[in-house]
Amino acid sequence: MTADQIAQSGIIFHNQIYMPKIIPADYGGSLFYQATIHLCDGTVLTHSSCELNDVDESELYDRVLALMRNDVLAHNVRPRCDYLDMEKTLQYWKQIGQKNPIEYLVSACLAGEHCRYDGGSNLVPAIAKLVEDGIAIPVCPEATGGLDTPRTPCELVKNRVINKDGLDCTEAFQSGALHVCRIAERLGVQKAVLKQRSPSCGCGKVYDGTFSGRLIKGDGIAAAMLKKSGLQITTEEDWQ
Numbered sequence: 166m167t168a169d170q171i172a173q174s175g176i177i178f179h180n181q182i183y184m185p186k187i188i189p190a191d192y193g194g195s196l197f198y199q200a201t202i203h204l205c206d207g208t209v210l211t212h213s214s215c216e217l218n219d220v221d222e223s224e225l226y227d228r229v230l231a232l233m234r235n236d237v238l239a240h241n242v243r244p245r246c247d248y249l250d251m252e253k254t255l256q257y258w259k260q261i262g263q264k265n266p267i268e269y270l271v272s273a274c275l276a277g278e279h280c281r282y283d284g285g286s287n288l289v290p291a292i293a294k295l296v297e298d299g300i301a302i303p304v305c306p307e308a309t310g311g312l313d314t315p316r317t318p319c320e321l322v323k324n325r326v327i328n329k330d331g332l333d334c335t336e337a338f339q340s341g342a343l344h345v346c347r348i349a350e351r352l353g354v355q356k357a358v359l360k361q362r363s364p365s366c367g368c369g370k371v372y373d374g375t376f377s378g379r380l381i382k383g384d385g386i387a388a389a390m391l392k393k394s395g396l397q398i399t400t401e402e403d404w405q
Contacts (some may be wrong), residue, residue: 171257176238179299180261182253183244184253185202196225197214202244202245204242205245208240212233214228245273245280245305247308251351252351266299266300267301268356269300269354270302270303273308274286274287275287275288275289275359275360275401276289276295276303278303279314282314282316282317282318282319283315284314284315287360292401302348306338306341306366307337307365309340309341310338310340311340312337317330321383329376338364339386341365342387342390346394350394355395357398357399358399359388360401364385364386367388369382370382371385
């Protein structure tokens with residue numbers, strides 16, 4: 166694929182390719198596509214494309230993608246990190262002759278993304294600037310693992326992740342952490358700046374599982390996996 170073809174297969178923003186979630190459905194015998202994407206400021210964009218007599222299925226898909234692309238670019242706000250298509254981004258960089266500039270993974274909430282459990286962020290301007298300068302990629306294992314934003318808060322209980330309602334969310338946390346590790350591997354990243362105390366990203370201290378605010382020694386699920394992969398982990402509390 167050429168650079169233009171790769172760019173048209175998704176949504177290009179700051180030389181990175183993002184893909185909205187596009188779901189086909191049948192409503193009253195008519196095919197339509199529903200597209201959704203979350204922007205990093207918390208805005209949710211949706212579009213749908215209904216069946217037309219002279220339009221085939223692939224063109225319906227292209228139409229709803231084009232609608233979403235135009236809307237994202239009109240907002241001029243980066244899509245949330247879990248919509249990043251890393252493989253297409255790497256292909257695009259190769260086609261345009263861009264060297265991989267990424268030096269860090271950073272917890273997306275620290276870069277200002279509204280992906281916290283309560284729908285907010287933990288913005289640290291100096292960390293957000295790493296992303297703005299193009300040398301860091303934001304990641305959120307919880308969003309990537311398929312958990313909603315906002316969501317019920319979770320804490321580590323021994324080797325499991327349990328939310329405040331008693332639901333075991335370990336599988337989603339592990340899935341998201343594995344995805345983050347794959348991103349680090351594909352980019353050759355050796356350093357990460359992560360959100361302290363998080364059940365995903367905490368490094369050295371996490372909440373104790375009682376939802377009382379008490380801290381204990383330990384690492385979040387993603388932080389532990391990244392450490393095992395050899396990454397050097399820093400938290401926002403130690404970031405200079």
